[in-house]
Amino acid sequence: MNTHCDILVVGGGVAGTAAAVAAARTGCRTVLIEREQYLGGIGYSGLLQHLCGLYVNSETEPKETLNNGIARELVSLLGKRTPQRKVVKIGQVYVLPYSRDDLQFVLGSLCSAEPSLSVFPEAEALSVESNQGVLMNVTVGRSGITQEIQPGMVIDCTGSGAVSVMAGASFDMAPPERVQLAGYIVQIRALVNRDDSLSIKVPYYLADAVNKGKLPPFLRFTTFTPGEEPDEGFCKLSIDGQIDHDREQLARQYAETVHRYLSTVLPSFKDSRIAASSRGVMDREGRRIRGEYTLTEDDVVRGRKFPDGVAKNSWPIELWDRERGTLYRYLKPGDYYEIPLRCLTVQGFRNLLCAGRCISVSHEALGSTRVMGTCITLGEQAAVAAAHYLRHGYYPQTREKRETAKEKIT
Ligand SMILES: Cc1cc2nc3c(=O)[nH]c(=O)nc-3n(C[C@H](O)[C@H](O)[C@H](O)COP(=O)(O)OP(=O)(O)OC[C@H]3O[C@@H](n4cnc5c(N)ncnc54)[C@H](O)[C@@H]3O)c2cc1C
CATH class of the missing domain: 3.30.70 (Alpha-Beta Plaits)
Incomplete structure (x- = not known):
């Protein structure tokens, strides 16, 4: 395993795999480590049937995905493998049926096409060292051997924010009586x-x-x-x-x-x-790592757009309430909201971003942002931002805020 890399992605679920592929495509030397043998995370191990969050929620069937980039590419690659699986409407939302084997195959082939990307299955981030808001070293365990990685940037795609928590980042969690089922x-x-x-x-x-x-x-x-x-x-x-x-x-x-x-x-x-x-019990809700902005329920249902918006989403707030079961709050038909990059940049850390399920959102907003279609775009956008930071010392679309600091990590 490399001991130095530009971008280290931890967690090879849909968010992490998209992040690793996007990071490698920018030319950054990228390492993806995944605890399990397979890519896809819950999308593979969960026996799920539909990719949600890919399409705008409208009256008519959408022709294209709401976000372009890897999400759209993935849909096209899945379509080539099984053209008979088409977008379907369930209730008020459009979803894409998929099989986990196809997902696994497509994620694997996206990774293998990137020469700057090294993927390590059965490799777990065990601990991290940071100094003044910079992650300096990540200790990785693989087949009983530990290895140190010194990354330029780290993207935490563990679903639970495991890396950020090891680094000492702040996080929010719903009180026990409110945690989703x-x-x-x-x-x-x-x-x-x-x-x-x-x-x-x-x-x-x-x-x-x-x-x-x-x-x-x-x-x-x-x-x-x-x-x-x-x-x-x-x-x-x-x-x-x-x-x-x-x-x-x-x-x-x-x-x-x-x-x-x-x-x-x-x-x-x-x-x-x-x-x-499914491989074990799957949490809908865990830690939400505190970023520079926390997306709210109001932002979601009002379809709020942001100057640093990086992912569009139209999925309703879907909360699995302990007393009342599934509760939905929909956006206006045809509308979507944006997730700003600041939900991905971890508060107090300069070279750490989160993507996927553990980003900075409220309990309610998580009910919408956590679906796989959205997690894919979040992973991709975290990688694009990380590569930009490495090259320029500031994140895209937040130039004014960062330019004064002129912090370059590598
Ligand atoms: C019951 C349930 C049903 C759902 N149904 C749907 C659905 O039908 N459609 C839909 O689109 N979404 C659905 N979702 C939501 C969606 O599946 C997840 O929110 C999404 O897959 C999260 O992706 P992720 O990449 O952020 O995280 P994950 O899929 O959780 O991936 C995280 C990866 O990180 C790895 N990892 C963790 N810690 C470490 C470490 N220390 N070192 C190395 N690797 C590590 C894990 O092994 C895992 O592979 C459902 C969720 C649940 C719980």
């Missing part, structure tokens, strides 16, 4: 006569079982979506994100209980089986 998804196969009515019947029967005291309360918010195969469906279970003890085991038990119950009340489920499950 986490999710656990299981794929069901061998369903018989599966039709659209199951999307209504599954939550109905589970809510009924909860009301009768047969199932724990959060399971009332379980949803069902049909899969692409005629005998396939996905149950998305809601899990208390605050449980930190044995929650994987607990989620598995809940999934089995739910499946058993559905097999007794719904004939379609009678001989079905759980074929796969």
Whole structure:
């Protein structure tokens, strides 16, 4: 592994992979480290079916993605692999169906096309050293060996803001009673006569079982979506994100209980089986690393634009509330808001940015910014800004503010 690089990206989810590819394309020597064996993060391991946040939320089907750049490129590459998967409208929003294998393939091929990019799977950032707001060294563990990396810039795409927290950055977290419900998804196969009515019947029967005291309360918010195969469906279970003890085991038990119950009340489920499950419980909400600006609910629903806006988003505020289940607040049809670069630049640090799920937004705004389409553009834009900072000593679009400092890291 290189010991020096221009840009170090930590976390190879959709945000981190986009960041690494974009950084390498600027000619910067870029290193991407990812704890797991695979790229794509939750987008790969979560058994998700749709890429959200790619399109404007309007009356008519969008012809193009809201953001250009890597998001649009990724959609085009996915389309070449499986042209039969087209944009679909679910409720009021447009989403792109995808398979995790295609996503993995496309992310991998985008990385391999970049000679300035080195990707290290199964490599975890363990600790960081910083001096006066500059990250000097990142210790990385890989196959039991530790290695030191001295980066010019660091982009924290860990989803949880792990690198920023190790560096001592400030962050916000919702109080326990407000943290959104986490999710656990299981794929069901061998369903018989599966039709659209199951999307209504599954939550109905589970809510009924909860009301009768047969199932724990959060399971009332379980949803069902049909899969692409005629005998396939996905149950998305809601899990208390605050449980930190044995929650994987607990989620598995809940999934089995739910499946058993559905097999007794719904004939379609009678001989079905759980074929796969997401890799662990997935947090919708964790740390939000404090940046130079914190995006608010008002910014989102009013469609606010910023002089340093770097990503457009039209996805509604989708909050998985502990008491009331999923709550939506939509923007006006056709409108979008912007996420300013200042949500990505970490307060108190000169060579550290965040991208993806852990950026500087309020609890409510996170309900909109966290979707994958948006995370891809955030990753890309963090990289463009980091490369600009390396070359010029200030971030693009905030020139006036930074020019006086004339700080050049490398
Ligand atoms: C239950 C649930 C359902 C969802 N459904 C959808 C959906 O249908 N559509 C949609 O678009 N979005 C959905 N989302 C949101 C979306 O999946 C995530 O917010 C998004 O994928 C986050 O991307 P990311 O790259 O920021 O983070 P992640 O995907 O979490 O990636 C972070 C990566 O960093 C790695 N990492 C962490 N720490 C370290 C470290 N110290 N060193 C090295 N690597 C590290 C992790 O292994 C991981 O691969 C859902 C989220 C949840 C929880």
